[in-house]
Amino acid sequence: MTEIVHLPDLDGTPHANVFPESEPKTVRLTLEADERIAPHDHPGRSIVLHVLDGALELELGDETHALERGDVARFDGDQDISPLATEPSTALLVLAPTPDEE
Template structure:
């Protein structure tokens, strides 16, 4: 089965689930300049973030990274995660279940 969705057509702000009830969890995150998501974690998930447009400060644990449009980041969801938009931003996040060892 193939499903194709346009990011702009997804419902929900700041989070919109692209494929509800499907794995991996795929989210469009939309933040206005100055808006942030409070620190949180995603236990047992590996996360890939692709910044479609804008610029964010991505805090992962104790470190903060500047992410600009076109950048892709991969990180462990077991740590605290907090993105803050320094300008209006849209990101696509894929939260994959961590494979067993």
């Protein structure tokens, strides 16, 4: 099955679920300049964040990472996560279930 979505057509700010009810969870994040998502976590998820436009300061636990258009970050969802837009920004996040470790 193939499903194609045009990101600008999605409803929802700051979060728009790209493929509802499907795994991996895929979200378009849209933030205005100086808008922040409060610290939160996604237990049991591995996350990939791709900055499509703008720039973000991504707080991961005790670290802050400056990301700009074209940057891709991969991180563990078990830590506190808080993105801050330093300019109007759009990012695509994919939240995949973390495989069971044996």
